[in-house]
Amino acid sequence: MSAVRHRRAGRAVVSAAVVFVVAQLALHAALETVRPEWRDPEFGWRIKALRSLDREGRPLVVAFGSSRTQMGLSPRDLGPDAPTVFNFGQAGAGPIQTLLNLRRVLESGIRPDAVLVEIMPATLAYTGNTESFYHDSLVRLDHADLRRLAPYCASPDSFPARWFAARAIPWYSQRQLLLSHWQPTLLHWKQRIDFQWRLMDDRGWAKFPFDAIDDDFRRTQTAQTLAQYRATLKDFAIAPIAERLLNDTVDLCQQAGIPLAFYLMPEAEEFRRMLPADRRKQLDEFLAAFAADRGVRIFDCSDWLNDASFSDGHHLLATGARDFSHRFGQDCLAGWYELRRDH
Numbered sequence: 066m067s068a069v070r071h072r073r074a075g076r077a078v079v080s081a082a083v084v085f086v087v088a089q090l091a092l093h094a095a096l097e098t099v100r101p102e103w104r105d106p107e108f109g110w111r112i113k114a115l116r117s118l119d120r121e122g123r124p125l126v127v128a129f130g131s132s133r134t135q136m137g138l139s140p141r142d143l144g145p146d147a148p149t150v151f152n153f154g155q156a157g158a159g160p161i162q163t164l165l166n167l168r169r170v171l172e173s174g175i176r177p178d179a180v181l182v183e184i185m186p187a188t189l190a191y192t193g194n195t196e197s198f199y200h201d202s203l204v205r206l207d208h209a210d211l212r213r214l215a216p217y218c219a220s221p222d223s224f225p226a227r228w229f230a231a232r233a234i235p236w237y238s239q240r241q242l243l244l245s246h247w248q249p250t251l252l253h254w255k256q257r258i259d260f261q262w263r264l265m266d267d268r269g270w271a272k273f274p275f276d277a278i279d280d281d282f283r284r285t286q287t288a289q290t291l292a293q294y295r296a297t298l299k300d301f302a303i304a305p306i307a308e309r310l311l312n313d314t315v316d317l318c319q320q321a322g323i324p325l326a327f328y329l330m331p332e333a334e335e336f337r338r339m340l341p342a343d344r345r346k347q348l349d350e351f352l353a354a355f356a357a358d359r360g361v362r363i364f365d366c367s368d369w370l371n372d373a374s375f376s377d378g379h380h381l382l383a384t385g386a387r388d389f390s391h392r393f394g395q396d397c398l399a400g401w402y403e404l405r406r407d408h
Contacts, residue, residue, distance in 0.1 A: 088236060089233070089234055089235060089236060092235045092236055092239070093232065093235050096207070096232075096235060096239070097207050097208060101113075101207070102246070102262070103239065103242055103243060103246055104204065104205055104207065104239065104242065105205040105206075105207075106242065106245070106246075106258060106261045106262055107135075107155045107156060107261050107262075108155060108166060108169065108205075110261070110262040110265060111151075111152075111153055111155075111265070111269050112169070112170065112173060112175075114151075114265070114267055114268075114269060115127070115151050115153070115170070115175060115269070116173075116175065118149065118151060118267065118268070119149075120149040121149055123147075123148045123149045124148040124149065124178035124179065125148065125149050125150075125151065125177045125178050125179075126148045126149070126150045126151070126177060126178060126179045126180070126181060126398075127150075127151050127153050127170060127175075127177040127180055127181070128140075128150060128151070128152055128153060128154070128180075128181040128182075128183070129153045129154070129158070129163045129166055129167055129180065129181070129182050129183065130153075130154045130155075130158060130163065130181075130182065130183025130185070130330070131154060131155065131156065131157065131158045131159065131163075131183060131185050131188070131330075132154060132155070132156040132157065132158075132380060133154070133183065133185060133330040133379055133380060133381075134152060134153075134154035134183045134330060135152060135154025135155060135156065135269075135270075135271050136154070136270075136271055136272060136273055136380050136381055136386065137154075137330055137331070137380065137381040137385070137386045137389055137390075138150075138152050138154065138270065138330075138386065138389070138390055138393070139152075139268075139270045139272070139383075139386045139387055139390040140152055140268035140269070140270060140390070141266075141268060141270075142386070142387040142390035142391050142394070143390050143391065143393065143394030143398060144391060144394035144395055144399070146399065147394045147398060147399070148178070148179070148398075150181075150268065150398075151268055151269050152268055152269030152270045152271075153166060153170070153269055154183070154269070154271075156261075159185065159188030159189075159191055159198075159307075160188060160189070160191075160306075160307050160310035160311060160314070161195065161198055161214070161217060161306075161310055162198070163182055163183070163310075163314065164310050164313060164314050164317070165210060165213055165214065167180065167182075167314065167317060167318075168213050168317065169209075169210075169213070171317070171321060172209070176321070176323070177323060178323070178324075179323060179324040179325070179326075180318055180323050180324070180325045180326075181325075181326055181327075181328060181398075182314060182325065182326075182327050182328075183327070183328055183329070183330055184311075184327050184328065184329050184352070184363070185329075185330070186298070186301070186329070186340065186348055187294050187297050187298060187301075188307065189301075189303050189304060189307040189308075189348075190297050190298075190300075190301050190302055190303070190304055190307070191304055191306070191307060192304045192306065193306075194217060194218060194219045194306065195214045195217045195218045195219070195224065196218060196219055196220065196224060196227070199214075203227060203228050203231035203232070204231050204232055204235070204238045204239055204242075206228060211224065211225050211228060216313075217306065217309075217310070241256055241258070242258070245257055245258045245259045246259070260274065270386070272383040272386060273376055273380065273381065273382045273383055273386070275382075276382075276383055276384070277382070278376055278382065282376075283372075283373075283375070283376065283377070286376055286377035286378075287333065287335065287336075287375070287377050287378040289377065290336065290377045290378045290379060291335065291336065291339060291378065294336075294339060295339055298339040298340045298341075298344070299339070299341065299344075301340060301341075301344040301347070301348070302344075302347070303347070303348075303351050308351075308355075311327075311355065312359070315359045315361060325361055326361060326362040326363070326364065326397075326401050327352075327356075327361060327362070327363045327364070328363070328364040328365075328366060328393070328397065329363070329364070329365045329366055329367045330366060330367070330379070330381075330389075331366050331367055331368070331369045331370040331374070331375075331379075331381065331385070331389055332367050332368075332375075332378065332379050333370075333371075333372040333374075333375045333378040333379065334368075334371075334372055335372065335378060336378040336379050337367060337368065352365075362401055364393070364397040364401075366389065366392075366393060366397070369389060369392060370385055370388060370389060373385075374388065374389075
């Protein structure tokens with residue numbers, strides 16, 4: 066009997082191991098193919114919305130940027146004569162994530178008629194490489210991203226191994242993302258991220274969740290934002306990797322024959338003042354030279370709105386987003402590229 070029990074126990078262990086491996090492989094395949102939103106919600110839900118977007122017979126413009134764009138650019142408020150614009154903002158996105166998302170969109174088979182790319186000044190000072198930028202978010206990358214990011218890795222040969230280790234057991238490594246999709250109420254509210262797609266409209270705009278905030282809340286949030294960015298902006302300098310990524314973004318669009326323009330989102334006065342005058346001059350001179358050298362337009366909208374339009378000095382409230390978007394559509398988008406309705 067002992068031998069029989071041992072054999073049964075052995076078969077049970079083997080069966081459990083097989084089920085475990087198959088479950089990991091099945092989820093891994095789903096994350097790579099049909100369910101990208103389970104892996105990278107902000108990208109995955111937007112690419113699905115972009116694929117199903119009704120262009121209303123107009124040219125398609127895709128705007129890439131950070132959470133400033135994500136919360137601040139409302140495509141439906143750009144004006145009645147505006148093209149069909151889709152907001153592809155993503156929280157924390159600097160030059161490397163923006164370029165990655167642009168490559169992902171183009172390689173998915175979607176070809177915009179034009180592209181807008183946000184420039185967030187603080188991110189131009191980031192000196193890190195791929196490994197440091199994605200050190201805590203490797204699970205959100207897919208296998209094809211390894212090729213897309215390889216040119217910007219410090220150790221391109223070791224990066225895939227780090228990615229595989231992070232993704233080896235997706236039922237564990239993706240647990241917060243999966244529960245946010247399947248059973249968000251099981252998570253503490255601070256861990257839930259389902260707002261990333263629940264608050265998004267069909268054009269990708271994720272408006273600030275509250276229509277109005279009180280002054281105390283604004284002051285508290287702004288103080289936290291200023292503390293986060295003060296050191297970076299005080300010693301601001303254009304990082305070589307950031308300049309390279311901007312040039313690669315232009316190259317990619319030019320190779321695809323897609324018109325491209327850059328823009329700076331609005332900032333509150335106190336936020337703008339964190340960038341010393343000499344550093345602001347350095348930024349302006351860099352952007353002017355870059356625009357002239359690469360033949361692109363750069364729209365500086367940083368001083369467009371008053372401080373009451375922001376929740377924290379750089380993220381727009383819904384009313385501020387609508388005001389900015391209307392002016393951006395009229396003052397920038399309409400005159401930048403002749404978007405023909407019969408294009």
